[in-house]
Amino acid sequence: MHILVTNDDGITAPGLLALAQEMRKIGKVSVLAPDRNWSASGHVKTMHRPLRVKRTVLADGTPAFASDGAPSDCVALALLGYLPERIDLVVSGINPYANLGHDVTYSGTVTAAMEAVIGGVPGVAFSLDSPENLGPERDYGPAARVARKIIERLLHNGLPNTTLLNVNVPYLPDERIKGWMPTRLGLRVYRDALDRREDPRGRPYFWIGGDVPTGVPEAGTDFGALAEGYVSITPLKLDLTDYQALERLQVWQNHDEENV
Ligand code: MN
Numbered sequence: 001m002h003i004l005v006t007n008d009d010g011i012t013a014p015g016l017l018a019l020a021q022e023m024r025k026i027g028k029v030s031v032l033a034p035d036r037n038w039s040a041s042g043h044v045k046t047m048h049r050p051l052r053v054k055r056t057v058l059a060d061g062t063p064a065f066a067s068d069g070a071p072s073d074c075v076a077l078a079l080l081g082y083l084p085e086r087i088d089l090v091v092s093g094i095n096p097y098a099n100l101g102h103d104v105t106y107s108g109t110v111t112a113a114m115e116a117v118i119g120g121v122p123g124v125a126f127s128l129d130s131p132e133n134l135g136p137e138r139d140y141g142p143a144a145r146v147a148r149k150i151i152e153r154l155l156h157n158g159l160p161n162t163t164l165l166n167v168n169v170p171y172l173p174d175e176r177i178k179g180w181m182p183t184r185l186g187l188r189v190y191r192d193a194l195d196r197r198e199d200p201r202g203r204p205y206f207w208i209g210g211d212v213p214t215g216v217p218e219a220g221t222d223f224g225a226l227a228e229g230y231v232s233i234t235p236l237k238l239d240l241t242d243y244q245a246l247e248r249l250q251v252w253q254n255h256d257e258e259n260v
Contacts, residue, residue, distance in 0.1 A: 001026060001155065002027060002029075002085055002087050002088050003023045003027050003028065003030070003087070003089045003151075004031075004032060004075065004079075004089070004116075005020045005029055005031045006031070006075060006078075007034070007071065007094070007109060008038045008039050008070075008108025008111075009095065010033065010037045010038070011033045011035055011056060012059070014059075014140060015093055015128065015140050016033055016058070016093070016094070017059055017060060019091060019093055019094050019147055022144040022145065022147055022148040023151065026148060026151055026152060030065075030078065030083050031058065032065040032066075032067060032077060033071070034070060035054070035066040036068075038071055038108040039107075040107065040108065041106075041108045041111075042105065042106055042107075042108070043105075043111035043114055043115070044069075044072050044073060045076070046069050046070060052067065053065050053067045053082060054067075070108060070111075071092065072108075075090055075112050075115040075116055075123075076115055076119065087121055089121060089122050089124070089151070090112065090119075091151065092109050092110070092113050092123065092124070093126030093143075094126045094128050094144060094147065095107070095109040096127075096128055096138055097128070098128070098222075099125065100168060100186060100222045100223055100226070101185050101215055101221075101222065102188045104236060107125070107127075110125040110164075110166055110236075112125065113165070113166070114164060114236075117238060122154065122159050123165075124147075124151065124165040124167060125166050125167060126146075126167045127167070127168050127169070128140065128143045128168075128169050129171050129226050131171065141174075142172065142173060142177060143169040146177065147167070150180070150231075150233065159235075162238070163235050163237060164235070164238075165236070166185075166222070168226055168234075170226050176229060178229045178230050179231070180231045180232075180233055181230040181233070183220060183224065184221055186217070186222050187216040187221070187223070189216065191211040192208050193209055193210035194206055195209040222234050
């Protein structure tokens, strides 16, 4: 079992170290992660500049690789042959903040797992629903132990290689995490606002600011599970087709043919 561990917060992030250490209890681990923070970078394929990879070590002294590419680039590099040994599984995280609802389209943590699926390998993204103002003392221990149990279960039961898992863990001590809940994506409520300012030469520039997003904690969703103290596991597919709309389009098409 050869597991690639990556993230979107960068090679020095404590969540990456916690995940890599727990994955080593399951199999051989290779770490190839971005050399900087790519949070909210979405699904990236770097095509107009070269990618570099450097050897480095994690804080526990274990070897790792850092790339100047995005999280999805790191996965692509590894799967396309930068790491000569075949990769069986890609895990991404542990992101310090939850990735829920529409966040999955922005998240570098999740899009790294999407890239794994594109490469024909199962991918799992792990995020921790911790508060923003914690500072460096954030405890990744419970989430890392949850990650190990979920990966062990995945390896035992298997997963279609077109499916990725988006896992969100409540920020609670081990004994207060109630269990796992399979969920669907819930509704994220973004409260973005455009902040227009002027540079010293009088030219406008913009920040996408506003308040921290919230979400609707509906039962059966990722938000609902976290709100009740459960780990949320959402299976995702890259097929974004809206099948209900597809049927409606086919009705339009039939009407057109009748009118010809
Ligand atoms: Mn991040």
